[in-house]
Structure formats: C-alpha cells, structure tokens
Amino acid sequence: MPDITLPKIDVVIVGGGWTGLTVAYELAHAGQRCVVLERGGHRHDATSFAGPEEHDELKYAIRHEHMIDVKQNTLTFRNGRDQRALPMRRLGSFLPGEGLGGAGIHWNGQIWRPLPSDLQMRSHYEDRYGAQFIPDDLNVQDWGVTYDELEPHLDFFERICGTAGYAGNLNGEQRAGGNVHEGPRRNEYPNPPMKQPIGPTLFGEAAARMGLNPFPMPSANVTAAYENPYGAQLHPCTYCGFCERFGCGYFAKADPIICVYDRIKEHENFEIRFRSTVLRIDKAADGQTATGVTYINAEGREVFQPADVVCMNAYGLWNVHLMLLSGLGTPYDPATGSGTVGRNYAYQTLAGVNVFFDEEIVTNPFMGAGALGTVIDDYNGDNFDHADLGFLGGAYVAATQYHGRPISYQPVPEGTPSWGAEWKRAVRENYLHHVGIGVHGSSMATPENFLDLDPTWTDAFGRPLLRMTFNFPENDRRMTDWVMQRAVEVARNMDNVRSVSSSNRAASGNDYSIVPYQTTHNTGGAVIGTDPATSVVNRYGQMWDHHNVFVFGACLFPQNLGYNPTGPLMGLAYWTLEHLKNEYLNNARPLMDA
Amino acid sequence: MLYSRRSVLAGLGAIGTAALTPPRHAFARIDDRPFFFFTDDEARFLALICDTLIPEDEFPSASQAGVVDYIDLQMAGPYGRGARLYMQPPFAEGTASQGYQLPLVPAQLIRQGLADLADRDDGALRRDAAARKAALTQLSAGDPAALQGHGSTFFDELWKLTNEGFFADPIHGGNADYAGWNMVGFPGAHAYYQSFVDKFNVPYPKPPMGINHKPGGDGAMPRPLRQREG
Numbered sequence: 001m002p003d004i005t006l007p008k009i010d011v012v013i014v015g016g017g018w019t020g021l022t023v024a025y026e027l028a029h030a031g032q033r034c035v036v037l038e039r040g041g042h043r044h045d046a047t048s049f050a051g052p053e054e055h056d057e058l059k060y061a062i063r064h065e066h067m068i069d070v071k072q073n074t075l076t077f078r079n080g081r082d083q084r085a086l087p088m089r090r091l092g093s094f095l096p097g098e099g100l101g102g103a104g105i106h107w108n109g110q111i112w113r114p115l116p117s118d119l120q121m122r123s124h125y126e127d128r129y130g131a132q133f134i135p136d137d138l139n140v141q142d143w144g145v146t147y148d149e150l151e152p153h154l155d156f157f158e159r160i161c162g163t164a165g166y167a168g169n170l171n172g173e174q175r176a177g178g179n180v181h182e183g184p185r186r187n188e189y190p191n192p193p194m195k196q197p198i199g200p201t202l203f204g205e206a207a208a209r210m211g212l213n214p215f216p217m218p219s220a221n222v223t224a225a226y227e228n229p230y231g232a233q234l235h236p237c238t239y240c241g242f243c244e245r246f247g248c249g250y251f252a253k254a255d256p257i258i259c260v261y262d263r264i265k266e267h268e269n270f271e272i273r274f275r276s277t278v279l280r281i282d283k284a285a286d287g288q289t290a291t292g293v294t295y296i297n298a299e300g301r302e303v304f305q306p307a308d309v310v311c312m313n314a315y316g317l318w319n320v321h322l323m324l325l326s327g328l329g330t331p332y333d334p335a336t337g338s339g340t341v342g343r344n345y346a347y348q349t350l351a352g353v354n355v356f357f358d359e360e361i362v363t364n365p366f367m368g369a370g371a372l373g374t375v376i377d378d379y380n381g382d383n384f385d386h387a388d389l390g391f392l393g394g395a396y397v398a399a400t401q402y403h404g405r406p407i408s409y410q411p412v413p414e415g416t417p418s419w420g421a422e423w424k425r426a427v428r429e430n431y432l433h434h435v436g437i438g439v440h441g442s443s444m445a446t447p448e449n450f451l452d453l454d455p456t457w458t459d460a461f462g463r464p465l466l467r468m469t470f471n472f473p474e475n476d477r478r479m480t481d482w483v484m485q486r487a488v489e490v491a492r493n494m495d496n497v498r499s500v501s502s503s504n505r506a507a508s509g510n511d512y513s514i515v516p517y518q519t520t521h522n523t524g525g526a527v528i529g530t531d532p533a534t535s536v537v538n539r540y541g542q543m544w545d546h547h548n549v550f551v552f553g554a555c556l557f558p559q560n561l562g563y564n565p566t567g568p569l570m571g572l573a574y575w576t577l578e579h580l581k582n583e584y585l586n587n588a589r590p591l592m593d594a
Numbered sequence: 595m596l597y598s599r600r601s602v603l604a605g606l607g608a609i610g611t612a613a614l615t616p617p618r619h620a621f622a623r624i625d626d627r628p629f630f631f632f633t634d635d636e637a638r639f640l641a642l643i644c645d646t647l648i649p650e651d652e653f654p655s656a657s658q659a660g661v662v663d664y665i666d667l668q669m670a671g672p673y674g675r676g677a678r679l680y681m682q683p684p685f686a687e688g689t690a691s692q693g694y695q696l697p698l699v700p701a702q703l704i705r706q707g708l709a710d711l712a713d714r715d716d717g718a719l720r721r722d723a724a725a726r727k728a729a730l731t732q733l734s735a736g737d738p739a740a741l742q743g744h745g746s747t748f749f750d751e752l753w754k755l756t757n758e759g760f761f762a763d764p765i766h767g768g769n770a771d772y773a774g775w776n777m778v779g780f781p782g783a784h785a786y787y788q789s790f791v792d793k794f795n796v797p798y799p800k801p802p803m804g805i806n807h808k809p810g811g812d813g814a815m816p817r818p819l820r821q822r823e824g
Contacts, residue, residue: 062762362796
C-alpha cells in the first residue's frame with residue numbers, strides 16, 4: 001500500500017524532457033489536468049547554464065554533471081546471450097539525462113527527418129529489391145505511419161526549435177544546396193543555415209566536385225532572433241563550442257525548458273513534481289487499462305497518483321524498464337521469439353575519418369556548435385542502389401565542428417604513440433589543423449539484440465536493473481565499412497590535406513563496447529507498428545494491451561535510422577498527440593483493432 | 595611533520611634534463627598547503643610518473659602544470675571517493691567491452707597502483723627514467739601480469755587523470771598558467787565567436803581565459819578552495 005493516495009487527475013506524465021513537457025503543453029491546452037513526474041530536479045538555462053561557469057569541460061563533459069547518476073539507476077550489459085551481463089558502473093557509450101529538460105538539455109541540436117522509405121523499410125526494400133533481399137536474421141519492420149502523415153508534425157517541431165537549414169525538397173521541388181534526398185517539406189526552415197567554418201567548407205567543396213550533394217546540417221542552434229509557435233524567444237548561436245553535454249545559457253540551442261516548459265509552467269492545468277521517481281505503472285483489474293502510477297516523492301514517501309491517461313515519456317531505455325517492472329505488455333523472449341517488450345533494441349553504427357591539414361589551414365576547432373557541419377546524405381537510407389552491396393541501410397557523412405575542448409579533442413595522425421613526448425608534440429601540432437568526418441549509420445534490429453530485466457543487480461530502489469544484450473549485426477558492419485570508404489574518398493579529395501585516417505566502431509571483430517562514448521541514440525524495445533505480435537504500441541503510440549497508456553520517444557523506432565532521433569521522435573509525439581486529443585479523450589478505447 | 599608542496603618537490607627537477615631550465619615547479623598555486631590525499635612520498639613518485647606521460651619540452655611537463663595538485667584534489671574529492679560509480683556487489687570479471695568492474699573507487703585504485711609501481715625492482719622506477727618509461731609502456735599495452743591483472747585499468751585511470759589535469763580549466767588545480775591551453779591554442783571558457791567562425795585560416799588572437807579569469811591572472815582556483823584544510 002502506498003503512503004499517500006492522491007486525488008485522480010486526467011493525465012500523468014512520466015518524465016520532464018522534450019516529449020513529456022510537450023505532451024503536458026498540448027494536453028493542458030486541451031483542457032486536461034496534467035501532472036509531470038520528473039525524477040531529477042529543477043534547472044533553468046538562465047540560472048543553471050550561464051557561461052563562463054557552464055563552460056567547464058571537466059565538470060560537465062567528463063564528469064557528466066547533467067546526466068543520470070548510475071548510483072541511482074544503471075543497467076547491465078553483455079554482447080550476447082552466452083555471456084553474463086555486468087553492471088554499467090560508469091557512464092560511457094551513451095549519456096541519458098536527468099532533471100528538467102532531460103537529455104534535451106545536453107543534446108547537440110542536430111535535427112533530422114526520416115526518409116519516406118525509412119518509415120516503410122520492409123515493404124520498400126521488398127518492392128525495390130525483391131522479397132528475398134532482407135535476411136531472416138534482421139527484424140526489419142515498417143513503422144505503420146508514413147512520411148506524409150508525419151510531415152506536418154516534423155515541420156511543427158522544426159518551428160518549435162527555430163531550426164536553421166536550407167530545404168532540399170520544397171513541396172516536391174528539389175533544390176541544390178539542401179538535402180535533395182529528403183522527403184518533400186511544406187515549409188522552408190524557419191531560420192537560415194549556420195555559418196560554415198573552413199573544415200566543413202573544404203569537405204563540401206570536395207564532395208560537390210565528386211558529384212555529391214553537400215548541404216549545411218539542419219540545426220537547432222538558432223541563427224537569428226526568433227519566436228517559436230509557443231511564444232518562446234530564441235537568440236542567435238555564438239558558436240561557443242560548449243553544446244553537446246552542456247546546457248545553453250545563451251538561449252541559442254532549442255531545449256525543452258525554454259521552448260516548452262517556460263510557456264506552460266504557469267498554466268492552471270499544469271503541474272510538475274521534481275525528485276519524483278516512478279516505481280511502476282499500476283494496472284486496472286479490467287486487464288485493459290492502467291489506473292495511474294506509483295512513485296517515490298521528494299520526501300521518500302510512496303505515492304499513488306491515479307489518472308485517466310498515463311503517458312510514458314522517460315528516456316527510451318527507461319520506458320522499457322518501467323514496462324518490464326510493471327508487467328505491461330509481454331516481455332520478449334529471444335529463445336522463442338515471442339513477446340514484444342524489449343524486442344528490437346537497436347543503436348547507431350558509427351565510423352569516423354580524421355583529416356589533417358597542412359599549416360595553411362587553421363580550423364579554430366573551439367569555434368563550434370552542436371549541429372555545425374556540412375553533410376552528404378547520398379549514402380543514407382536507400383538513397384543509393386543496394387542491389388549488389390549485401391546490406392540494408394546507410395549513413396550520413398558529415399564534416400562537423402562541434403567543439404575543440406582540449407581534454408576530449410586531441411586528434412593525432414595514425415601511428416602516434418598514445419602518451420609521452422611524441423604524443424605531446426602531435427597534439428600541439430594538429431589541434432588547429434584537423435577536421436573530423438562522422439559516418440552516422442543506421443542500426444538494424446535482430447532477434448539477439450534485446451532488453452530484459454537483470455537477475456542479479458538492482459537500482460537504488462531495489463528494483464532489478466534493465467539488462468541490455470547487444471552487438472553490431474553483420475549487416476551494419478558491412479554497411480558502415482562501405483560508407484566509411486566513401487567518406488575516405490571525399491576526404492582524399494579535399495584541398496590542403498596532409499593525411500587521412502579512419503576507424504569503424506563496428507569493424508569486423510570489434511565487439512560493441514559500453515566504455516567509449518559513441519552516441520546517446522538508444523532505440524527500440526517498445527516499438528510502433530500495426531501488428532501486436534511485433535509491436536508494443538499501435539501506429540498511434542497507444543499500447544495494444546492497455547489502451548490508456550501512450551508511449552513516446554525513440555523506444556518506438558522499429559530499427560534505427562541513419563539520423564539523429566530527436567526530430568523523428570518528436571514528429572511521432574505530435575502525431576500521437578493529434579490522435580490522443582481528437583480521437584481518444586472523448587471516447588477512450590483502442591484506436592486500432594488488435 | 596607536514597611539508598609544503600614546493601618543498602616536497604624540491605630537487606625533483608635535478609633528476610632529468612629539467613635541471614637545465616629555470617625551476618618551474620608544480621604546486622605553485624597551493625604551495626603553502628600539505629597535500630589533501632597523497633603522502634609526500636606518493637606525491638613525489640606520482641610527479642615522476644606523470645612527467646613520463648607528459649614530459650617537459652618547449653611546454654611544461656605534467657607536474658610543472660600542476661597535474662599532481664589536480665590529481666590530489668580529485669582523489670580527495672567526490673570523484674576519488676566513487677561519486678557516479680555504481681559500486682553494488684557482486685563484482686565479477688568481465689570482458690573489455692563491459693567496462694570497469696573492480697571493487698575499488700578511483701582513490702584506492704590510484705593508491706594501490708602507485709604503490710605497486712614504486713615497489714617494483716627495489717624501487718627502480720623511483721630512480722631511473724628509462725625504467726619508468728619501460729614500465730608504463732608495458733602497462734599501457736595491457737601487461738596481464740601487472741597489478742594482479744589490473745595494470746591496464748590502473749594505467750587508463752592514471753593517464754586519464756594526468757591528461758585532465760593538463761587540460762582542464764585551472765579552477766580544478768591543474769593547467770597552471772594555462773600550460774595545456776597555451777600549448778594547443780585553446781582560448782578557454784569566455785567563448786563568443788559569432789563574428790569569427792567563418793574567418794578562414796585566421797588564428798584567434800586572444801590569450802586563454804578560464805572560468806575564474808581576472809585581468810592579468812591565471813584563472814587559478816578561488817581563494818576559499820585553496821585555503822581549505824586537508
């Protein structure tokens with residue numbers, strides 16, 4: 001029995017990040033009494049993220065002050081079912097957030113859309129390459145929602161962020177200088193693209209000479225004074241180089257606090273409770289709904305909050321954790337292939353190319369921004385012919401300049417010792433003469449990569465930790481190796497290049513490691529779809545098993561895109577909200593037949 | 595009896611070629627204090643090891659840049675005591691891809707590792723620069739015999755801390771006189787480049803400024819932190 005049972009509310013929202021605050025904004029304005037439960041504390045750009053104090057590489061980028069504390073909650077990890085999973089005792093490969101705004105505070109602001117073909121991945125590949133093209137050991141699925149359906153919602157989120165970019169496909173008209181491969185957009189980006197520094201510029205010039213299609217990366221680092229549709233004021237980016245892993249005290253990187261929270265926090269239908277960790281979602285006796293959530297409040301007391309609608313807006317991994325702890329849905333069993341919760345966990349497949357320039361090129365790498373760079377999308381998704389390549393998916397290739405913070409940014413040519421006099425000289429000689437090219441690739445779901453509960457280790461509340469079982473699929477190893485070779489070709493065509501080196505995290509023989517930072521793009525585990533045998537939620541984000549539970553975030557992705565997830569997952573959030581508001585609230589029921 | 599940091603380090607430079615250069619010792623900024631975590635003996639040995647990792651050239655060595663100060667503060671503080679480190683047992687051996695699994699917080703790992711190195715071969719590493727370089731080369735290559743099999747874990751931790759102390763904002767006790775930032779050309783925490791970012795191939799003219807920078811200063815840690823008793 002809980003210590004406290006509160007009066008019933010309309011909507012309880014688990015998590016105060018991008019999706020949770022947006023759900024609260026939209027539903028509060030639709031007349032719903034909303035309560036957000038956020039396990040971290042309050043913080044605000046003006047008071048918590050101001051420079052120069054925020055510009056402390058050690059405190060924020062290395063010691064992870066804005067991220068989750070693994071002492072409270074972590075997970076266990078193994079590469080395969082034949083191993084014993086062990087706790088992630090320190091953050092490394094990915095950096096989920098905690099506190100108001102969640103990971104939306106410390107993101108880079110790289111804001112993308114899925115390709116139309118990405119959202120119909122299985123049917124698209126089968127149509128183009130034949131039914132046998134997709135191997136049996138890949139759980140490739142359609143999303144159940146199309147690009148045309150998502151487009152207005154992707155567009156709206158780009159306006160919430162004041163996104164800077166140049167449209168490559170405006171209402172069907174392809175435009176050089178933008179991403180000519182993207183789906184049609186109804187509007188130009190709300191702000192002009194970022195200024196490009198020398199390294200990304202040289203990359204773009206080389207790519208264009210090779211007949212490729214370079215364009216400025218779409219960016220939520222805003223380029224002009226801007227007011228978003230909720231009335232938030234954003235300011236132009238200063239290119240300060242403290243973006244990813246930091247909050248932005250300049251009000252220049254769109255984040256959930258300034259873009260959403262500030263515009264809803266005084267509303268009569270809105271309440272947020274900090275230091276409130278949701279322990280479980282409580283199921284109703286009818287077997288079809290949830291009654292609310294039970295959480296530990298800031299005083300350490302157990303509270304039951306009844307609600308008509310439960311929205312799951314934690315980080316994707318923790319949404320899956322909460323489902324498993326609450327007995328929502330059926331856990332996935334890799335031995336039989338049955339069950340769906342925890343199924344289709346995927347990541348992101350990354351490779352990189354280091355380009356070292358001669359003395360003439362001075363890059364000033366510390367003049368950076370999270371989404372500053374020049375990109376080619378010619379090798380992403382199905383933008384190129386896969387018929388003879390033996391893999392699905394692809395990657396964007398981007399020359400970026402997102403920071404020059406000196407503990408982390410120490411590019412040295414291949415063969416340099418990792419410490420000592422030679423290392424020291426190489427760090428000094430190359431710091432101002434380097435640009436990095438990232439290969440940011442898709443990640444296919446497989447039957448052997450999944451999430452479940454750990455049998456041994458527990459979190460600070462005594463609950464079993466989430467257990468992650470993951471290694472790079474062979475498909476993705478081949479994909480990223482092939483795209484990396486294309487990136488190397490562009491690098492070798494750049495002017496003033498002294499040397500080029502490359503490395504592939506997913507190279508054959510490299511196990512996925514939880515240690516070095518790669519990306520906070522953990523996806524899947526509670527995926528969207530049209531078949532309850534292979535998805536946890538229907539195409540509206542509504543749980544098949546409990547129709548008043550709606551799920552948000554990258555846990556919905558059936559397999560991961562070659563793009564950063566925030567744009568796509570926010571498009572899905574607005575899509576779900578449209579149906580929740582217009583079709584569910586006045587007639588609570590399953591929105592699709594199982 | 596407690597010695598000041600400067601006196602602990604006195605004579606260290608005479609071991610290597612640094613004796614030929616003007617004495618630019620470590621610990622300058624909190625020189626009048628004893629160490630918070632290390633014994634004087636540990637600090638002297640740590641300085642020798644750190645200076646093998648980042649030796650002096652046209653730019654200061656690790657210890658000259660205050661790295662021993664930095665590591666001492668880190669070990670005495672939350673990081674050294676295991677903040678943000680999940681320490682729930684059981685502890686089991688894992689694969690490299692599963693990450694850190696030792697039942698030691700960083701302060702224990704560093705202390706045990708340094709003691710192990712210092713005692714090797716009748717203290718050869720205390721006396722002989724070539725022996726230090728050879729031992730660290732072996733450790734960083736993953737020598738399984740070292741430190742009960744945990745040599746590379748210790749090395750990775752020590753190298754990470756040394757590197758941090760050379761390049762972190764001076765507010766944390768290292769990077770003395772912006773040694774690391776001057777070396778690479780990083781201008782620091784007061785960052786505003788809107789009108790400069792697309793000036794191609796123009797070196798940024800301003801000298802480094804840390805979080806606590808005052809005109810003409812070195813961005814060192816604020817006075818209250820310097821005066822705290824160990």
